[in-house]
Amino acid sequence: MANSDLIIDYDDGDIETNPSTGPSLQDLVDQRYSRRQALRGGASTAAVAVFGGSLLAACDDKVQGIDNTPPVVGGTSSGATAGGRVVTLTGTATDDNAIVTQAFTQVSGPTVALSNANTGTATFIAPAVASNTNLVFRYAATDVKGATSTTDITVTVAPPSLNFQAVGRSLADTVVVPSGYTASVIYKLGDPLTAATPAFANDGTDSGYSNRAGDHHDGMSYFGLAASGNTRDANNSTRGLLVMNHENITRTYLHPNGPTTTNGVRPTAEVVKEIECHGVSVVEVTRASTGGWSYVQSSALNRRITPFTPTTISGPVRGNALLFTAYSPDGTNGRGTINNCANGHMPWGTYMTCEENWAGYYRRDAGDNARRSAALGAKSVQAFARYGLNTSSGDTLRAGNHSWTTAAEVTAGQTLIRKFNATVDPTQPANGTGDFRNEPNQYGWCVEIDPYDPTSTPRKRTALGRMNHEGCCPGRVIAGVKPAFYMGDDAQNEYIFKFVSNTAWVAADATQSNRLAIGDKYLDNGTLYVAKFNADGSGEWIALVFGQNGLTPANTLYSFADQADVLTHCRLAGDAVGATRMDRPEWTAVNPATGEMYCTLTNNSSRTPANVDAANPRSYIDPQTNGFRSTGNANGHIVRLREAGDTTEATRFTWDVYAFGSGADLDATNINLSGLDATNDFSSPDGLWFSAPTNAAGQVTPVLWIQTDDGAYTDVTNCMMLAAMPGTVGDGGTRTITNTGVSATSTVTTRVGKAPGTTMRRFLVGPVDCEITGIESTPDGRSLFVNIQHPGEGGRFDAPTSNWPPVATGATAANGALTKGTRPRSATVVITKDDGGVIAL
Numbered sequence: 001m002a003n004s005d006l007i008i009d010y011d012d013g014d015i016e017t018n019p020s021t022g023p024s025l026q027d028l029v030d031q032r033y034s035r036r037q038a039l040r041g042g043a044s045t046a047a048v049a050v051f052g053g054s055l056l057a058a059c060d061d062k063v064q065g066i067d068n069t070p071p072v073v074g075g076t077s078s079g080a081t082a083g084g085r086v087v088t089l090t091g092t093a094t095d096d097n098a099i100v101t102q103a104f105t106q107v108s109g110p111t112v113a114l115s116n117a118n119t120g121t122a123t124f125i126a127p128a129v130a131s132n133t134n135l136v137f138r139y140a141a142t143d144v145k146g147a148t149s150t151t152d153i154t155v156t157v158a159p160p161s162l163n164f165q166a167v168g169r170s171l172a173d174t175v176v177v178p179s180g181y182t183a184s185v186i187y188k189l190g191d192p193l194t195a196a197t198p199a200f201a202n203d204g205t206d207s208g209y210s211n212r213a214g215d216h217h218d219g220m221s222y223f224g225l226a227a228s229g230n231t232r233d234a235n236n237s238t239r240g241l242l243v244m245n246h247e248n249i250t251r252t253y254l255h256p257n258g259p260t261t262t263n264g265v266r267p268t269a270e271v272v273k274e275i276e277c278h279g280v281s282v283v284e285v286t287r288a289s290t291g292g293w294s295y296v297q298s299s300a301l302n303r304r305i306t307p308f309t310p311t312t313i314s315g316p317v318r319g320n321a322l323l324f325t326a327y328s329p330d331g332t333n334g335r336g337t338i339n340n341c342a343n344g345h346m347p348w349g350t351y352m353t354c355e356e357n358w359a360g361y362y363r364r365d366a367g368d369n370a371r372r373s374a375a376l377g378a379k380s381v382q383a384f385a386r387y388g389l390n391t392s393s394g395d396t397l398r399a400g401n402h403s404w405t406t407a408a409e410v411t412a413g414q415t416l417i418r419k420f421n422a423t424v425d426p427t428q429p430a431n432g433t434g435d436f437r438n439e440p441n442q443y444g445w446c447v448e449i450d451p452y453d454p455t456s457t458p459r460k461r462t463a464l465g466r467m468n469h470e471g472c473c474p475g476r477v478i479a480g481v482k483p484a485f486y487m488g489d490d491a492q493n494e495y496i497f498k499f500v501s502n503t504a505w506v507a508a509d510a511t512q513s514n515r516l517a518i519g520d521k522y523l524d525n526g527t528l529y530v531a532k533f534n535a536d537g538s539g540e541w542i543a544l545v546f547g548q549n550g551l552t553p554a555n556t557l558y559s560f561a562d563q564a565d566v567l568t569h570c571r572l573a574g575d576a577v578g579a580t581r582m583d584r585p586e587w588t589a590v591n592p593a594t595g596e597m598y599c600t601l602t603n604n605s606s607r608t609p610a611n612v613d614a615a616n617p618r619s620y621i622d623p624q625t626n627g628f629r630s631t632g633n634a635n636g637h638i639v640r641l642r643e644a645g646d647t648t649e650a651t652r653f654t655w656d657v658y659a660f661g662s663g664a665d666l667d668a669t670n671i672n673l674s675g676l677d678a679t680n681d682f683s684s685p686d687g688l689w690f691s692a693p694t695n696a697a698g699q700v701t702p703v704l705w706i707q708t709d710d711g712a713y714t715d716v717t718n719c720m721m722l723a724a725m726p727g728t729v730g731d732g733g734t735r736t737i738t739n740t741g742v743s744a745t746s747t748v749t750t751r752v753g754k755a756p757g758t759t760m761r762r763f764l765v766g767p768v769d770c771e772i773t774g775i776e777s778t779p780d781g782r783s784l785f786v787n788i789q790h791p792g793e794g795g796r797f798d799a800p801t802s803n804w805p806p807v808a809t810g811a812t813a814a815n816g817a818l819t820k821g822t823r824p825r826s827a828t829v830v831i832t833k834d835d836g837g838v839i840a841l
């Protein structure tokens with residue numbers, strides 16, 4: 001700053017000649033001064049102090065009776081910090097007159113959003129930086145005479161890191177989160193979704209679940225809404241739609257005295273209630289200015305999708321004879337979705353719900369194998385068996401879950417309940433157009449939902465294959481590159497799949513409003529691959545394309561007729577091409593910074609020392625102390641892979657095991673291979689999600705969230721959620737372990753990632769008898785939604801093993817006491833950090 005800038009030459013004629021009728025001398029001095037100050041830009045406090053002296057000396061204003069001096073300012077910050085944390089800037093100003101404005105502005109460093117910038121205390125969220133980075137902010141204070149002083153504040157920001165104290169293992173009937181965090185319940189089983197729906201009594205008498213939250217909250221995504229109206233604003237972190245799966249039910253709590261059967265017949269009302277408790281919720285949630293979240297009971301966007309909701313079939317299997325039913329003789333439509341487990345948040349703003357243990361719901365009568373074979377060929381019986389649709393031993397009755405088909409339809413002639421009976425009716429056409437012999441082929445798909453359009457019809461994306469779909473996680477989308485979608489088939493010894501679109505990504509598609517059409521574009525044409533893990537750390541994606549890799553009518557394992565046959569029976573295709581049999585592939589998650597794909601392998605009681613392999617290397621006896629011991633891979637692990645060339649289009653990859661689940665007390669040489677301790681030991685990993693790249697938790701070293709659905713370590717702790725900052729494939733080394741099973745031993749060499757140590761910490765433990773599942777944050781990472789599934793699952797309506805979530809009712813509400821004996825409810829919780837920072841950082 002040149003000293004000449006500081007001179008205020010106010011000896012002009014107006015001032016000298018007209019002192020009484022114009023602006024006062026003092027006012028004009030102040031105005032001049034103010035203009036100069038504006039020109040000066042960012043002076044430091046010290047410079048302003050000098051300026052003040054110069055002004056007085058040069059202008060002799062004391063003589064003129066002018067004695068304004070600029071504010072004396074100071075500025076501090078809450079100190080050095082790391083990405084994602086809240087930083088407070090404090091400015092102080094003293095003056096001989098009143099201070100009328102204060103303002104913080106950013107001078108340098110990665111741009112941040114300042115809150116309360118026009119006060120003496122501003123805050124911002126530190127950005128994710130790759131190395132220590134200085135951010136400079138300027139505090140300016142202006143007095144009533146227009147004099148401004150400024151000072152600069154430097155804040156040093158370190159890369160993001162985990163910044164919470166790990167919570168201990170817990171057997172308490174509560175949700176435990178770290179100090180400094182709050183978990184609040186916002187959406188529970190039975191909560192009404194229209195203004196007219198009565199409040200939930202939670203005593204088994206409630207009905208009308210097509211307008212209430214379903215049971216067993218599972219996979220979940222958050223879709224931002226504009227501040228008002230029903231349009232999408234993907235970046236809004238205070239108003240959005242939660243879309244979640246309702247995977248299953250805990251029947252005992254749904255009826256006044258548990259489920260009933262009279263003379264072998266289930267009451268229709270009970271069956272309808274049980275069916276409607278399955279499916280998907282779309283529910284609007286908002287964050288109040290005071291910080292609390294709630295769901296909007298009367299939102300026009302609220303929706304339940306149930307096993308009764310019409311769907312359409314998309315992709316290569318649409319219209320194939322495998323899908324002909326009495327409801328849809330041309331195999332193009334269906335009704336409903338069921339046992340929706342994990343999910344996917346599509347890059348264009350739709351929700352993918354995935355059908356997992358759908359097979360269990362189907363009835364098949366005694367002798368159906370013979371009838372089926374006669375009508376549809378032996379292949380049909382073989383395929384049904386491969387998908388867990390086999391009749392009981394000796395081809396006897398298979399009732400289907402909850403014996404739903406014993407109930408009468410709500411209205412005679414309907415087939416809403418009858419559709420769950422897949423028995424061949426020999427009086428009907430052989431191709432299935434007169435009954436529901438093919439109905440099970442309509443399930444086991446990924447189903448795409450547009451959450452912003454309550455009138456839209458969900459689409460079953462058959463190109464992604466049919467299996468016990470756990471979830472469907474998109475890989476990173478890069479313009480010009482064909483996107484990939486990673487999927488696990490959750491059953492013992494099943495496979496990991498990848499679908500690669502035929503269509504390269506166009507960035508503008510992320511914000512189109514015809515979202516299901518965009519889904520058609522990317523999801524109806526492409527290649528389904530299955531994973532093969534080699535012992536040397538390499539791996540390959542094998543294309544499941546009719547006519548390739550032996551997938552032909554001549555295949556001796558199964559005679560593949562066409563691509564629809566391959567996709568509908570991609571398990572058989574995986575068998576035929578020699579895919580690697582995994583320890584129950586659950587969720588997939590893609591690291592947004594590296595593109596590496598992680599997959600939970602929850603456990604596998606049928607893994608024996610004799611059939612371990614490098615990627616599924618453990619088989620042991622878990623010494624559980626509650627009278628039950630697990631064998632095989634009792635505690636599960638998390639495998640990860642890096643695509644060749646880091647592209648979603650790759651057909652080869654490298655892999656290792658990111659972490660092995662284990663109690664901290666187990667054999668460190670052969671079982672606790674990741675060196676877990678009391679702060680992070682876990683068992684049966686299931687839910688898996690990387691924080692989003694829209695905030696610091698998903699940048700530089702993204703946070704991986706691991707949720708458990710366990711039975712092997714629940715003598716020690718309830719199910720939990722951990723946060724981790726993993727490294728990369730190959731950051732560890734090889735380990736040769738000895739497996740000691742019930743009756744055999746073996747030795748195998750596996751590939752283990754670097755032991756996580758303090759980069760993996762337990763963040764949450766749930767209530768009794770629950771599973772932790774379903775997770776997504778708001779785009780800003782400051783609100784994290786998590787589902788607590790089936791608390792008290794092991795109890796009965798008259799003896800619940802959990803009373804979570806706690807409810808204050810009636811007279812007890814005033815004193816906050818909990819209602820004892822309350823039936824437990826699956827529910828969504830939202831977790832916030834008390835200081836407003838990004839969760840986990």
Ligand code: FEO
Binds near residue numbers: 247356470490686
């Ligand atoms: Fe529904 Fe595989 O968890």
Ligand code: CA
Binds near residue numbers: 070096097147
């Ligand atoms: Ca002053």
Ligand code: CA
Binds near residue numbers: 709773
């Ligand atoms: Ca699951």
